[in-house]
Amino acid sequence: MRIGTRGRYALTIMFYLASNYSKERYVSLKEISDNEGLSFKYLEKIMVDLNKDNYLDVQRGNNGGYRLKKEPKDYSIGEILRKVEGDLSPVDCINKGCSRGKKCMSYPFFEGLNNEINSFVDNKTLADYI
Amino acid sequence: MRIGTRGRYALTIMFYLASNYSKERYVSLKEISDNEGLSFKYLEKIMVDLNKDNYLDVQRGNNGGYRLKKEPKDYSIGEILRKVEGDLSPVDCINKGCSRGKKCMSYPFFEGLNNEINSFVDNKTLADYI
DNA sequence: TGTATTCCTACCAAAAAGGTAGTATAATAC
DNA sequence: GTATTATACTACCTTTTTGGTAGGAATACA
Numbered sequence: 001m002r003i004g005t006r007g008r009y010a011l012t013i014m015f016y017l018a019s020n021y022s023k024e025r026y027v028s029l030k031e032i033s034d035n036e037g038l039s040f041k042y043l044e045k046i047m048v049d050l051n052k053d054n055y056l057d058v059q060r061g062n063n064g065g066y067r068l069k070k071e072p073k074d075y076s077i078g079e080i081l082r083k084v085e086g087d088l089s090p091v092d093c094i095n096k097g098c099s100r101g102k103k104c105m106s107y108p109f110f111e112g113l114n115n116e117i118n119s120f121v122d123n124k125t126l127a128d129y130i
Numbered sequence: 131m132r133i134g135t136r137g138r139y140a141l142t143i144m145f146y147l148a149s150n151y152s153k154e155r156y157v158s159l160k161e162i163s164d165n166e167g168l169s170f171k172y173l174e175k176i177m178v179d180l181n182k183d184n185y186l187d188v189q190r191g192n193n194g195g196y197r198l199k200k201e202p203k204d205y206s207i208g209e210i211l212r213k214v215e216g217d218l219s220p221v222d223c224i225n226k227g228c229s230r231g232k233k234c235m236s237y238p239f240f241e242g243l244n245n246e247i248n249s250f251v252d253n254k255t256l257a258d259y260i
Numbered sequence: 261t262g263t264a265t266t267c268c269t270a271c272c273a274a275a276a277a278g279g280t281a282g283t284a285t286a287a288t289a290c
Numbered sequence: 291g292t293a294t295t296a297t298a299c300t301a302c303c304t305t306t307t308t309g310g311t312a313g314g315a316a317t318a319c320a
Contacts, residue, residue, distance in 0.1 A: 001131060001218045001247065005278065008221060008236060015235040028296065042279055044297075061287030064296045077239060088131045091138060105145040105259045106138060109207060116250045117131065120243055129235040135309060158265065172310055174266075190266045191318030 003085065009043060010050050010084040011077070012036055017056070018072040018126040026057070028065035049084045072130060078121035088121065089114045133215065139173060140180050140214040141207070142166055147186070148202040148256040156187070156195035179214045202260060208251035218251065219244045 016032050029047065033040040047066070051058065057067040068075070082088060089095055091110050098107045146162050159177065163170040177196070181188065187197040198205070212218060219225055224244050228237045 001133060001215070001220055003131060003220045003240075004276090011236045011239070019235075026296095030296080039279070041281075044299095045279085048298075058297070059287075060285080060295085060297050062289060062295050064287065066297090085131070090131055090133045105149075106141045109141070109254060109259055110133075112254070113247070113250055116246055117243070120246045124239060124242070129239055134307090156265095160265080169310070171312075175310085178267080188266070189318075190264085190316080192264050192320065194265050194318070196266090 001090065003081065005042075006046055006049075007081045007085045009038055009046055010080055012038070013043065013046070013050065013066075014075060014080050014126055015129065017066060017068050018075070018130055021068050021072060023067075026059045026063065026065035026067050031065070046084055050080070052083060055083065071127070073125050073127035075126045076122050077124045077126070078118060080126075081121060088118060090117065131220065133211065135172075136176055136179075136214045137211045139168055139176055140210055142168070143173065143176070143180065143196075144205060144210050144256055145259065147196060147198050148205070148260055151198050151202060153197075156189045156193065156197050158195035161195070176214055180210070182213060185213065201257070203255050203257035205256045206252050207254045207256070208248060210256075211251060218247060220247065 013029075013032055016036070017027055020027050029043050030040060032038070033043050050056070051066070055069065057069050059065060059067075078088065087095060089110075090113050093099070093107060094110060094114050098104050100107070143159075143162055146166070147157055150157050159173050160170060162168070163173050180186070181196070185199065187199050189195060189197075208218065217225060219240075220243050221240050223229070223237060224240060228234050230237070
């Protein structure tokens with residue numbers, strides 16, 4: 001039941017971008033890592049996943065960096081976490097199927113928990129916490 | 131966001147004990163590991179945590195084993211999982227406190243998620259799934 | 261006293277988490 | 291057109307966690 005540094009830092013980055021959301025400016029990872037006291041190199045690696053499918057606007061070079069592509073209210077927390085942490089289900093059998101068949105009493109519980117978690121994170125957006 | 135084998139096997143054990151709940155009989159770990167196809171030695175180790183604070187009735191020796199001490203409806207899933215997996219909060223800052231102070235926008239989200247998860251698992255009991 | 265059981269301690273291998281390091285590539289300012 | 295400031299890519303590495311195995315001691319009962 002854990003969200004690791006990848007998920008936490010990804011949220012830190014996204015909240016930073018959301019707080020500084022302006023079509024006029026790109027925010028560099030250096031600025032974020034300096035302000036938040038996080039490893040620049042590690043954030044760079046997290047960005048590889050976070051920016052899959054062109055999730056953000058990017059600009060290289062001088063005054064470059066990252067910028068939200070949509071409004072904060074259009075970025076769900078669930079989507080962000082999944083980008084960097086992978087699937088959020090509490091156990092594998094939710095996606096890969098249960099090998100124990102009908103007799104498994106745990107499965108319905110895990111399904112319920114899975115729904116609870118995912119519907120919560122998918123219904124929250126960056127805008128809800130700024 | 132993971133429940134590992136410890137948590138899953140602990141539930142398997144508890145559902146097994148609940149399904150075979152009778153004051154007349156103790157269920158041995160051997161019987162459970164055989165029926166469920168799990169490592170006896172590994173289950174033994176899980177029992178060390180699962181039975182902390184005399185959570186179950188135990189009897190050593192011939193025809194010994196484990197037995198529920200209370201009725202299935204009085205064992206919450208949350209309690210069981212916490213015994214073997216430790217705290218269920220998605221991030222450490224929930225219990226150890228947030229080091230980022232008031233500016234942390236992630237914290238309220240994590241608090242919400244933590245409440246969601248814990249109230250779900252604490253309101254479900256073994257009896258709900260038998 | 262033999263057998264079936266839990267209890268306790270120690271060890272161990274594989275995987276995941278949490279990074280660091282170096283270089284290539286691109287965009288812009290001058 | 292070149293120096294500077296960014297991201298992008300590739301490789302490596304250490305520590306912690308996970309998921310076990312192994313062996314013997316203690317206990318209860320037949």
